[in-house]
Amino acid sequence: MTTEQDARDLAGDPAPAAEGTTFGAPATATASTDPADPMANAGDTKLWLERTGTRRYVGRSSRGAEVLVGSVGDEGSFTPGELLKIALGACTGLSSDAALARRLGDDVRVTIRVGGPSDPDQDRYPHLTEELEVDLSSLDPAARERLLTVVHRAVDQHCTVGRTLHAGATTTLTVVGDR
Numbered sequence: 001m002t003t004e005q006d007a008r009d010l011a012g013d014p015a016p017a018a019e020g021t022t023f024g025a026p027a028t029a030t031a032s033t034d035p036a037d038p039m040a041n042a043g044d045t046k047l048w049l050e051r052t053g054t055r056r057y058v059g060r061s062s063r064g065a066e067v068l069v070g071s072v073g074d075e076g077s078f079t080p081g082e083l084l085k086i087a088l089g090a091c092t093g094l095s096s097d098a099a100l101a102r103r104l105g106d107d108v109r110v111t112i113r114v115g116g117p118s119d120p121d122q123d124r125y126p127h128l129t130e131e132l133e134v135d136l137s138s139l140d141p142a143a144r145e146r147l148l149t150v151v152h153r154a155v156d157q158h159c160t161v162g163r164t165l166h167a168g169a170t171t172t173l174t175v176v177g178d179r
Contacts, residue, residue, distance in 0.1 A: 038172065059083075081118060081125060089114040089130055091161035096151045100134060103147050110134050128165070 041047055046062035049069065056077065057069040070077035078086065089112040100108050116128035132151070136144045155162060 084125070085114040085116065085128060087161045088128055088159075088165065091159040092130055092132060092155050095155045095158040096132065099147060099150045099154055103143070104134065104136075104138065108134065 044062075047059070049057040049059045052058050055071050056074065059067045059069055067083065068074075068077035069080060069083065072079055093110060093112050097110075100110060111133040113131045113133065114128065116125050118124065119126050136147065139147060
């Protein structure tokens with residue numbers, strides 16, 4: 001049985017749209033919310049990476065965020081595969097956050113562990129695993145089951161990263177520059 005509260009939880013609490021800045025963005029980095037624009041991102045956020053050394057990059061957003069990207073063993077950086085897994089876990093967390101906070105309080109502690117080894121022969125991750133860790137001991141069994149149902153539905157319906165992976169998104173690479 002789905003309650004009105006469950007329906008509100010499934011809808012989530014939308015974050016305010018970002019007021020992006022183009023500080024540091026490459027002149028060629030354009031984005032819009034136009035679905036026909038292949039470089040469009042939510043909130044007109046621009047995303048790009050800059051090479052900082054051999055197999056080392058810094059990923060940037062027009063909102064001022066940065067993430068260091070490198071190879072396994074490079075201290076202080078994530079590998080691209082680790083970022084994929086982090087993105088999946090983060091999407092699960094954001095998708096389930098409203099339901100968890102409404103039932104367990106705004107200060108609810110949640111940890112999401114992510115993993116999945118690569119298949120070196122195929123050079124891909126055949127299976128990714130997530131564990132959402134949260135204390136449900138304050139809920140009676142029926143409330144616990146309702147919350148778990150709402151969390152799974154919210155993630156299934158609103159986790160864009162998970163939905164993209166499940167659907168098998170296509171990718172396009174275009175190399176641009178002077179020729």
